[in-house]
Amino acid sequence: MKSEKISEAVVRRLPVYLRYLNELQKREVSTVSSQELGQKLDLNPAQIRKDLAYFGDFGRKGIGYDVSYLIEKIRQILKLDQKINVALVGAGNLGHALSNYNAFLKDNMKIVAIFDSYSPKVGMKINNLVVQPMEELEKTVHEHGIRIGIITVPDFEAQNVANQLIASGIEAILNFAPTILKAPAHIRIHTADFTTDLQSLAYYLDNGKEDAAHDNNEVDG
Amino acid sequence: MKSEKISEAVVRRLPVYLRYLNELQKREVSTVSSQELGQKLDLNPAQIRKDLAYFGDFGRKGIGYDVSYLIEKIRQILKLDQKINVALVGAGNLGHALSNYNAFLKDNMKIVAIFDSYSPKVGMKINNLVVQPMEELEKTVHEHGIRIGIITVPDFEAQNVANQLIASGIEAILNFAPTILKAPAHIRIHTADFTTDLQSLAYYLDNGKEDAAHDNNEVDG
Numbered sequence: 001m002k003s004e005k006i007s008e009a010v011v012r013r014l015p016v017y018l019r020y021l022n023e024l025q026k027r028e029v030s031t032v033s034s035q036e037l038g039q040k041l042d043l044n045p046a047q048i049r050k051d052l053a054y055f056g057d058f059g060r061k062g063i064g065y066d067v068s069y070l071i072e073k074i075r076q077i078l079k080l081d082q083k084i085n086v087a088l089v090g091a092g093n094l095g096h097a098l099s100n101y102n103a104f105l106k107d108n109m110k111i112v113a114i115f116d117s118y119s120p121k122v123g124m125k126i127n128n129l130v131v132q133p134m135e136e137l138e139k140t141v142h143e144h145g146i147r148i149g150i151i152t153v154p155d156f157e158a159q160n161v162a163n164q165l166i167a168s169g170i171e172a173i174l175n176f177a178p179t180i181l182k183a184p185a186h187i188r189i190h191t192a193d194f195t196t197d198l199q200s201l202a203y204y205l206d207n208g209k210e211d212a213a214h215d216n217n218e219v220d221g
Numbered sequence: 222m223k224s225e226k227i228s229e230a231v232v233r234r235l236p237v238y239l240r241y242l243n244e245l246q247k248r249e250v251s252t253v254s255s256q257e258l259g260q261k262l263d264l265n266p267a268q269i270r271k272d273l274a275y276f277g278d279f280g281r282k283g284i285g286y287d288v289s290y291l292i293e294k295i296r297q298i299l300k301l302d303q304k305i306n307v308a309l310v311g312a313g314n315l316g317h318a319l320s321n322y323n324a325f326l327k328d329n330m331k332i333v334a335i336f337d338s339y340s341p342k343v344g345m346k347i348n349n350l351v352v353q354p355m356e357e358l359e360k361t362v363h364e365h366g367i368r369i370g371i372i373t374v375p376d377f378e379a380q381n382v383a384n385q386l387i388a389s390g391i392e393a394i395l396n397f398a399p400t401i402l403k404a405p406a407h408i409r410i411h412t413a414d415f416t417t418d419l420q421s422l423a424y425y426l427d428n429g430k431e432d433a434a435h436d437n438n439e440v441d442g
Contacts, residue, residue: 008263011424015417020401040401042229079423086419094318097373101399101416109419147426148419152318172422174415178322180241180261188425192418194395195322196236197411198307198330198369201393202300203232204409205368 006077010051016041017051018074024067033064084109085144087170089161090152091116091124091131094176098150099127111150113140117157134161138168148172155179162189227298231272237262238272239295245288254285305330306365308391310382311373312337312345312352315397319371320348332371334361338378355382359389369393376400383410 020040024032034052038045052065055073075081088095088111099111114126117134124131132140140146149165151158151173158177165173172188175181183189241261245253255273259266273286276294296302309316309332320332335347338355345352353361361367370386372379372394379398386394393409396402404410 006424008421012417012421014424015420018420019399019414019417023401077424078420079426080420082423084423084426092318093314093321097313097315097318098415100314109423148422150419171426174419174422176415178240180244186427188422190418190422192413192415193236193240194319194397194413196233196240197413198371198395199236199239199299199301200229200233201369201395201409201411202303202305202330203227203235203298205300205305205392206407 006054010054011078013043013051014074014078017048018071018078018080021067021071021074025071030067031064032067032070036064080108082108084148085112085146086110086148086150087113087115087137087141087144087146087165088150088152089115089134089137089165090157090176091118091121091126092152095150095152096126098152098176099129109148112144112146115140117153117161134164137164141165141168141170146170148174151175151177151181153177227275231275232299234264234272235295235299238269239292239299239301242288242292242295246292251288252285253288257285301329303329305369306333306367307331307369307371308334308336308358308362308365308367308386309371309373310336310355310358310386311378311397312339312342312347313373316371316373317347319373319397320350330369333365333367336361338374338382355385358385362386362389362391367391369395372396372398372402374398 017037020037021032034045034048037043037048052070055070055077086109088099091114095114099114111129114129114131115134115137116122116131119133121131122133147170149170151161151165153161155177158175158179159181162173162175162181162183166183166187173181173183173190175189175191176193178193178195180191181189238258241258242253255266255269258264258269273291276291276298307330309320312335316335320335332350335350335352336355336358337343337352340354342352343354368391370391372382374382376398379396379400380402383394383396383402383404387404387408394402394404394411396410396412397414399414399416401412402410
């Protein structure tokens with residue numbers, strides 16, 4: 001495996017490859033071509049070959065990639081072969097939904113603690129985890145070696161929660177609040193705002209179906 | 222505005238620009254440089270200038286981009302200046318969370334109907350919408366001119382729901398189920414699997430903090 005730094009765009013595509021490779025493995029498919037990956041994932045096969053070249057020169061013309069080997073290597077790169085503990089802050093509907101996501105367990109990435117600042121929620125049980133007050137954040141992060149925090153609080157509380165997560169020793173944050181968070185350079189923050197997904201979808205809607213009056217005032221010449 | 226086709230990567234970045242531009246407008250900032258955008262959004266300023274060149278050649282050296290103009294143009298490109306009705310299928314925790322997202326309202330994109338195949342959920346009220354049975358999907362899609370569907374059902378139900386949405390006349394789908402959906406080529410599907418965000422975050426965790434035993438067996442020469 002090459003040790004050069006992998007670009008963020010590639011890092012963000014690796015889990016997408018991994019998800020499909022896992023599906024192939026379930027179906028006992030042992031090799032896959034970049035063409036097939038490209039077709040499935042709506043990506044250019046040349047781009048996929050370039051991305052996968054980070055893992056070595058093992059794709060074979062006319063045969064393709066070894067599914068199990070690729071899975072193993074992508075898991076190593078993404079550190080999914082390690083146990084990574086996650087804390088979630090915000091025990092609302094989204095917090096509930098995320099803690100139900102059992103995909104976590106499979107990849108050794110696990111929500112091990114849930115926090116909320118709203119006292120009636122403290123003590124509630126979600127998936128065998130008791131919602132803790134924010135005052136216990138730092139202690140729990142240290143005790144469980146928690147490295148990633150998920151923020152599912154309203155936008156106006158998100159920066160405050162991020163500050164508390166960072167102060168407690170968290171290294172990376174997945175933010176679901178629709179706001180841009182400030183953090184020191186060594187803290188990695190990804191914002192998972194589903195509205196951006198939805199907005200980019202709208203771009204692809206067929207213009208022919210617009211029911212608005214035709215008001216194109218373009219003048220020739 | 223150039224009429225050439227914009228690549229998917231650019232389309233996916235536009236909502237991210239838009240979100241930050243909206244923040245700037247709220248703070249009454251009237252111009253912004255590609256450097257500032259790049260720093261805020263963790264993107265190369267040259268990349269941002271290239272993306273924004275689709276909207277015309279209006280960025281001025283030493284001054285930057287006009288915030289209001291950019292907002293207007295991005296909203297047009299993404300069709301956020303139109304009213305787009307959305308249906309959500311799956312009235313679980315995630316469905317609840319998403320229908321609470323008021324970011325929709327602002328952008329004329331609105332969830333106007335919620336469906337669930339599980340009869341005890343039918344009739345429940347979520348944000349003034351009554352959960353409808355799947356049998357009413359097609360009729361409601363036509364009545365409300367619904368163009369986008371959001372899938373928040375478990376993975377094993379997702380393909381079936383996607384088929385029903387497509388049969389009812391939906392043009393695009395935002396899928397939250399952790400599975401890859403099959404659809405005809407004219408239907409656009411985005412999968413918003415938050416586990417991929419989380420997995421790509423893990424890549425950036427500091428290796429120095431691994432508590433695993435040092436088992437690097439690399440041999441020199």
